[in-house]
Amino acid sequence: MSRFFSKKYAALEPYTPGEQPQDMQYVKLNTNESPFPPSEAALKYAAANTRQLNLYSDPVQEVLTKELAKTYGVGPDQIIVCNGSDETLNFAFMAFCDDGMPAAFADVTYGFYPVYAQQNRVPYVEVPLKEDFTMDVETLMGLRATLFIANPNSPTGVALPLSEIERLAAADPDRVVIVDEAYVDFGAESAVGLVNRYDNLLVIQTFSKSRSLAGGRLGYAIGQKELIGDLNTLKFSTNPYNVNSLTAAVGIGVLRDPEYMKKNCEIIKSNREYLVAKLDELGFRTLPSSANFVFTTRPGTDGAELYRALKEKGVLVRNFSKPRIKDYERITIGTREQLDVLIEKLKEILN
């Protein structure tokens, strides 16, 4: 830290992203990426339709926004596109939390939420999940706070039924409920269909998972136009050209090839079933997952040690130091071949 760094941030502990080894020698199952590249059709569209790079990108991203609006059946003024859903989430913490309105989220969820809260210097409440890592919705019903709910949750993969999301939105019209649906396409129910009924509901999604575009950085929020307007006020006071022209073009191409995404999601779901069965055979207990990863533990096996042993054998998974989940691994659902390597290495380690 330099002596010039504002005292505001002196205690700030940045988020630690999952390892991104650049040498590509690992079977990489640690950051919930898709094992499939964007479709040829999407890349072909992008190659033919990228705005001239010497010109600024479109700050309102009109074409991309309209394509998303068509995809989800909402108006273009109900969507904001951002540099990854991480940026969208940060704008939401800025917009809807302050000293008078804390943020609230689960004690086991996306590890960036407490960092956003600290960086924006807003108070926050961590609500404990139940023993089985499901959410006790009742504890949130009367809570006057801006709720951040990852659905399905990460790192657990556990989904909350749409009816419960709706109960939370309906319970208190004076708080915003933000549903972070990064993993929704792998088996959970999206809340997008509810946004026109609840002006306090904001849904955040990303191109990084089911749409195979983590490296492109493209996220978006859907809500009623007043909420989206607030996020735009912050975007235009921070970084108006936040989505670059290369990413925008690939993003439009991806939206125009929905069948490819659907097919990939089906493969991931099938591979997830396959992996869970194999893990069962090896004595693991795996939480029911609606995401492109599983959260699994093996009674009697140390989680951090298993993570390290797998890494030594060339397989990257994610282990978290937080006491409650330190003996779990979060394993991304890769290709069948990747999963077979993982299973083989697990057998070697456990025998």
Place this chain on the structure above:
Amino acid sequence: MSRFFSKKYAALEPYTPGEQPQDMQYVKLNTNESPFPPSEAALKYAAANTRQLNLYSDPVQEVLTKELAKTYGVGPDQIIVCNGSDETLNFAFMAFCDDGMPAAFADVTYGFYPVYAQQNRVPYVEVPLKEDFTMDVETLMGLRATLFIANPNSPTGVALPLSEIERLAAADPDRVVIVDEAYVDFGAESAVGLVNRYDNLLVIQTFSKSRSLAGGRLGYAIGQKELIGDLNTLKFSTNPYNVNSLTAAVGIGVLRDPEYMKKNCEIIKSNREYLVAKLDELGFRTLPSSANFVFTTRPGTDGAELYRALKEKGVLVRNFSKPRIKDYERITIGTREQLDVLIEKLKEILN
């Protein structure tokens, strides 16, 4: 504004970017873009070297950062890359300004500075430029504030000699001096060579102008590693994967073809001379420019009206409503052909 929007931002007035018409029918001289595309060599490098898009981009952007470090003769830990220099500037306002340390900048400069200050809720001082739009460095010598100096300045194009930047850094080692060098390659002196002498000096540059990559969104800061570390703390608490893989690859390609950039800068400088002479003939008074634009006024001609008349004739320039400069146009230096259209239309309007 929704009823949920934090009162913190109730009075925030977002930045208004220059018009970005998507129909491409204008001679576009309003946002200081390069009229030249990135080089073929750069695009070819990118096509062959883009990291798989289904994987996250490298959060530390090791290859790109090392290429920049080589270009500028500094260590890789002295550079942070961002999603455009706008994001870099925002991190600098976050890091180095607070209630006890206001921001200070010229009254006529990049219009985003006061927005950053307001959005980060830090106090700021606008220091009046002299009658001729040069900076009165003496007024800044004893000012305890974080200085933001666009050099060359925008919208004026006027440059401050490097010796004056050094005086400002040396005058008070307890304040940070941030030099925003978006336009430095068109004729001003860069302060990068001073950063290892002054730990309170931060230089911010961009790929958007001389490097023909406004649509790619790539900016960076150079300073001693402690200052860069502070910016990284904020980046990793906001959006760790802020630079996407497509942009990073084009950026590296651009850095590996420096001759193309140099050649383009020479063309722009020559076209600038050409335009200034033509404007002289038409009765304009143009400030001495070290940038890829000129700031010009014609005594007796209303600036806003002239802007509108040019737009009607298909030529976009930029006019600002601020009283002190409302009768000036900021005109980007385009190709010779674009400038000839501009001059022709000016003649039609003025006759």
